[in-house]
Amino acid sequence: MTDAFHIDVPHTDGALAVIALSGEFDIAAAPAVRARALELIATGHTDLVADLSGVTFCDSSGLGSLVGIWRCAKDADGSLTLAAIPDRLSRLLSVTGMDTFLPAYSSADAALAARQGNRTTA
Amino acid sequence: MPPRDQVRQVLAAEDLVDMAGGNVPSELCAQVGEQLVARTTKVVTFAFSPITAPGCGLAASTMPVRTTKLAVRSGAPARSVGFRRAGCLVGAFLGGMSETRNMPEQAILPAIAPSEPLAVSVEAARMAAVRRYDILDTPPDGAYDRVAALAARLFEVPVATVTIVDEDRIWFKAAHGLEGVSEIGRDPGLCASAVLSDDTTVIPDTLLDPVACSNPLVAGPMGVRFYAAAPIITADGHRLGTVNVLDTRPREISEADASTLTDLAAVVRDQLELRLSALHVIRAEQEKRQAEEEARQRAERDKAAIAAFASTLQRTLVxxxxxxxxxxxxxxxxxxxxxxxxxxxxxxxxxxxxxxxxxxxxxxxxxxxxxxxxxxxxxxxxxxxxxxxxxxxxxxxxxxxxxxxxxxxxxxxxxxxxxxxxxxxxxxxxxxxxxxxxxxxxxxxxxxxxxxxxxxxxxxxxxxxxxxxxxxxxxxxxxxxxxxxxxxxxxxxxxxxxxxxxxxxxxxxxxxxxxxxxxxxxxxxxxxxxxxxxxxxxxxxxxxxxxxxxxxxxxxxxxxxxxxxxxxxxxxxxxxxxxxxxxxxx
The missing domain is CATH 3.60.40.10 (PPM-type phosphatase domain)
Structure with missing residues (x-):
């Protein structure tokens, strides 16, 4: 029932990096996500796009790591953008009010395009 | 008892001068063989315990005196038998004096330098060693019994013993031919005197020995006439006791026999050392076990304390x-x-x-x-x-x-x-x-x-x-x-x-x-x-x-x-x- 959690970085471009998550984003996965993202930020990829299309479940720990990443990106004058948020996670982000802080796009490409200054997809 | 000429020889000039504080008749010194003096290889310091030989000026002083001894290791073998024995040395010396009567008692007595503190400290160290070996009042042990039996057989004597000299008694670790006796008083003359010397003590006829003659074993019903003993000397030089052979008739023993007795004492010494090291191992083991047990108990207490603390803390969280x-x-x-x-x-x-x-x-x-x-x-x-x-x-x-x-x-x-x-x-x-x-x-x-x-x-x-x-x-x-x-x-x-x-x-x-x-x-x-x-x-x-x-x-x-x-x-x-x-x- 528990999917193996995967973290990929399919795309980097200057300060931009896409971090794609798939599986159950819970307390078991959260530390690794956080660590990977902070590593990207530390290596100059301060504008992160989290592709959440593969996330089947997200609990408070998952949200926690998103908040942590958002903070670190902000401290590095960067940003965290969410892309392809599954419905349930979308509701969770809404309930927790996180959607007001984290810009969201329908897909990673849309998020990238927006981050690159082409704001037509927002 | 060594012959008179030997007595005079042992009184090497230095010894005598030392013992008598310089006030020694020259004629005694004059008879000391030049050769013996030349062969002196080692000087050993030892102490006499109080000796009470009636009619003897030196013994009457009851003062431990410090002296030196010649030819401990080698030197003139023929003479050394007598020289190696503290008690005998004194006896011989006294005998020589009393026989020659060349030296008035009063002339020599005040001249003897009293050194009681030294003797006391030597005895204290010896007793510390006795306690360290923790052998007193232990049950019979086959090893020591065999040494006693072996001594009796080798010397063809009715009684052979292994004794440890305690503060106020002589305790028998092994007693062959003396069944039922576990200890005797520390009366001078036999064991009590023999333990004061690093050398083998031989008293061919106790009745002729001014000190031994009044020992209860000699004067009493047992009627010991012959006594020989080798001290049990630890590696660090403490004399714990003696290996003794006793007979009811006077006799002479050869130097080879005396060496045998020394060897038997060494066997006992080795046995005691082995026992001590075994004791050390056991004690170390016990201490280790005790330390482990204490550590375990401490860990359990700590664990309980932590659990109690966590439980208290947890109640604030629930x-x-x-x-x-x-x-x-x-x-x-x-x-x-x-x-x-x-x-x-x-x-x-x-x-x-x-x-x-x-x-x-x-x-x-x-x-x-x-x-x-x-x-x-x-x-x-x-x-x-x-x-x-x-x-x-x-x-x-x-x-x-x-x-x-x-x-x-x-x-x-x-x-x-x-x-x-x-x-x-x-x-x-x-x-x-x-x-x-x-x-x-x-x-x-x-x-x-x-x-x-x-x-x-x-x-x-x-x-x-x-x-x-x-x-x-x-x-x-x-x-x-x-x-x-x-x-x-x-x-x-x-x-x-x-x-x-x-x-x-x-x-x-x-x-x-x-x-x-x-x-x-x-x-x-x-x-x-x-x-x-x-x-x-x-x-x-x-x-x-x-x-x-x-x-x-x-x-x-x-x-x-x-x-x-x-x-x-x-x-x-x-x-x-x-x-x-x-x-x-x-």
Whole structure:
């Protein structure tokens, strides 16, 4: 029932990096996500796009790591953008009010395009 | 007893000068063989114990005297037999003096340099060694018995013994031919004298020996006439006792025999050394075991102390007992995923000013001890905030600030629902509910058909608490009339998986609640919700907290009676709780 959690970085471009998550984003996965993202930020990829299309479940720990990443990106004058948020996670982000802080796009490409200054997809 | 010429030879000029303080008749010295003096290889210092030889000037002094001795190791072998023996040396010396009568007693006595402190310290060190070997009063031991038997056989004597000289007695470690004797007094002449020398003592005829002649073994019924002894000398030079051979008739022994006796004493010495090292090993082992035992006990005490401390601390983390709120029925359920019974879920109900009460329920991000520390901070912050400003959004704001001030900022945040209960005229309550990113509470109210209507109480704009400095919190007000109830929960309930692997989710929960009948009772609501959780597999994965409030109808709760049955139970958890300790109230 528990999917193996995967973290990929399919795309980097200057300060931009896409971090794609798939599986159950819970307390078991959260530390690794956080660590990977902070590593990207530390290596100059301060504008992160989290592709959440593969996330089947997200609990408070998952949200926690998103908040942590958002903070670190902000401290590095960067940003965290969410892309392809599954419905349930979308509701969770809404309930927790996180959607007001984290810009969201329908897909990673849309998020990238927006981050690159082409704001037509927002 | 050595012949007179030997006696004179042993009195080498230096010795005599030393012993007599320089006042030695020259004719004695003159007879000392030049060769003997030239062969002197080692000078040994030893002490005499008090000697009481009647008619003997030197012995009468009863003073230990310091002297030196010649030819200890080699030198003139033919002469050394006699020279090697302290007692004999004295005897010979005295004999020589008394026979030659060349030296008046008074002339020599004052000249002897008393050195009692030295003798005392030597004896003290010797006794320390005796005690160190811890051999006194030990049971018979075959090894020593064999040495005694061997000595008796080799020397063809009726009695052979292995003795240890104690402070005031001579104790027999082995006694061949002396059955039933375990110790004798430390009378001079035999063992007591022999133990004072590094050399083998030989007294061919005790009756001719001025000291030995009065020893009880000689003068008494046993009538010892021949005595020879070799001291048992430890590696560090202490004489513990002697190996002795005794006969009832006088006899001479050869130097080879004397060496044999020395060897037997060495065997005893080796045996004692072996025994001592074995004792050391055993003692070291015992000490090690003792140290290990002490360490183990200390560890257990520490463990118990830590457990007691953790238990005390844990009680501050677990939600407290629910108070009695007049006109309100309260019930709750609390279960942690961690075996330490600390978790990230929290709730509380407490009275505030103006007859009002406040309550909150929330969920700290994370689990276990890490989450519990935030839980604690959260609970106390909310309680304190409510005392300052009863407005629920203000309380969440205060919590947000407190969490952001925390050192681990950004990693510690929570979702929470905070409510204010204001008694209403109809017996119900006006509830002001603020939410900080928490799933909606459910308001259950009777519908026309005897069932309940389930409404999610959402406050638009409530955000995660402790994550964003700019976070905003919103509140909503609702009326909780008699017969109605409110259910607050953490995601441990809605994220619980059903048998088919799906989460219960909001829909599952609302469906479950919608099946209930009116009026709503907080106790029954919690009972049934817990029963629902119990039907779900794998619910020990997450912390779960449930809090239900209901206003009893007039007929269910006569005026003046507070309905607190479900909150009366103490929240204390059993100390030996295992994984997923469940605290249920009632």
């Amino acid at each position: 939600p407290p007992a629910l108070p009695a709120v007049p006109g309100l029925e309260l019930a709750c359920h609390y279960k942690t995923a961690s075996p330490q019974e600390v978790g990230g879920d929290f709730y509380d109900v407490f009275p505030i000013a103006g007859g009002r009460s406040a309550f909150f329920l929330g969920d700290v991000c994370g689990k276990g001890a890490e989450a519990a520390s935030v839980t604690s901070l959260t609970r106390y912050t909310l309680r304190a905030a409510a005392l300052v400003d009863a407005d629920p959004t203000a309380a969440l704001k205060a919590l947000n600030t407190a969490l952001l001030l925390d050192a681990a900022v950004g990693t510690r945040f929570c979702t929470a629902v905070f409510g204010l209960l204001d008694p209403a005229r109809d017996g119900g309550f006006t509830v002001t509910l603020a939410t900080g990113g928490h799933p909606p509470a459910y308001h259950l109210s009777p519908d026309e058909g005897g069932g309940v209507r389930v409404e999610a109480v959402r406050a638009k704009g409530g955000m995660l608490v402790g994550a964003f400095a700019e976070a905003a919190f919103a509140s909503r007000t609702l009326h909780l009339a008699p017969g109605e109830g409110l259910l607050l929960y953490t995601d441990g309930l809605t994220e619980a998986r059903t048998v088919d692997g799906h989460m219960l989710a909001d829909t599952g929960l609302t469906d479950f609640l919608a099946q209930r009948s009116a009026p709503v009772s907080a106790g029954a609501l919690i009972d049934d919700t817990v029963a629902l959780l119990d039907t779900l597999p794998d619910t020990e994965r997450d912390d779960v907290a449930l809090l239900a409030l209901s206003v009893p109808t007039a007929d269910a709760a006569p005026a003046g009676i507070t309905t607190t049955a479900h909150s009366a139970a103490a929240p204390t958890a059993p100390a030996d709780a295992s994984v997923g300790q469940e605290i249920r109230r009632p």
